[in-house]
Amino acid sequence: MIRNLGAISYTMKRQLLLLFSLATFLGIGSCTQDPEFPDVPSLTFREVEQSVITIPNQGIAESLILVLRFQDGNGDLGLSSDRSRFPQDFAGDFADNMAYHFNIVVKTYKKNTAGDFLPLVFQTVPVSYSGRFPRVSTEDREEPLEGDIRYTLNFVKATTGNFIKRGDVLRFEVFIYDRSKNKSNTVMSPDVTFTY
The missing domain is CATH 2.60.40 (Immunoglobulin-like)
Structure with missing residues (x-):
């Protein structure tokens, strides 16, 4: 039973790591720089x-x-x-x-x-x-x-x-x-x- 919890915990860790990596990638990918316009309207x-x-x-x-x-x-x-x-x-x-x-x-x-x-x-x-x-x-x-x-x-x-x-x-x-x-x-x- 302890091994199963360890396996579940390991699997959950992998899923969380994958989810975090995906969220980080999407977050970085969706970051945009402010547009650059002249100060004169x-x-x-x-x-x-x-x-x-x-x-x-x-x-x-x-x-x-x-x-x-x-x-x-x-x-x-x-x-x-x-x-x-x-x-x-x-x-x-x-x-x-x-x-x-x-x-x-x-x-x-x-x-x-x-x-x-x-x-x-x-x-x-x-x-x-x-x-x-x-x-x-x-x-x-x-x-x-x-x-x-x-x-x-x-x-x-x-x-x-x-x-x-x-x-x-x-x-x-x-x-x-x-x-x-x-x-x-x-x-x-x-x-x-x-x-x-």
């Missing part, structure tokens, strides 16, 4: 999600979600809306009315009757839908990041219906800034035909 335009919605107390709106793929080597993308947790996102050049307060810049172009895209203007002022997108990572450590930014634009017919009408074709030119004030490349959306 890079964008590609993935798509525009389009729908017509009703906004309470405002009415019908054309809702567009600009989906942008980003890569950034140190992960310093986005600005917080939490002034108490990230006061640095509202100070200096990031303060209200300062150069980097908006970290996503969206220029709008409208197709004219000749088929050319010209900057969209309202009463001689170019229309901009720039804003702030939130921090991609809430950690303050440098790490390469890749993912999507989903930036929503709602065009309320009651307020934009004077200069954007059903059948108008728009394009959006977009770039972003990281918290180091590096400017990404500029990307252009596909054509968007308004349906409201």
Whole structure:
């Protein structure tokens, strides 16, 4: 009986050793290095999600979600809306009315009757839908990041219906800034035909 326990114990040891070796091999084989991206953010335009919605107390709106793929080597993308947790996102050049307060810049172009895209203007002022997108990572450590930014634009017919009408074709030119004030490349959306 003692020999049998020894044999079982030996067999179990071999199985455990084999299992441990297999787990170690799989663990090492599945380890990947972090991707290497430049610290200057890079964008590609993935798509525009389009729908017509009703906004309470405002009415019908054309809702567009600009989906942008980003890569950034140190992960310093986005600005917080939490002034108490990230006061640095509202100070200096990031303060209200300062150069980097908006970290996503969206220029709008409208197709004219000749088929050319010209900057969209309202009463001689170019229309901009720039804003702030939130921090991609809430950690303050440098790490390469890749993912999507989903930036929503709602065009309320009651307020934009004077200069954007059903059948108008728009394009959006977009770039972003990281918290180091590096400017990404500029990307252009596909054509968007308004349906409201």
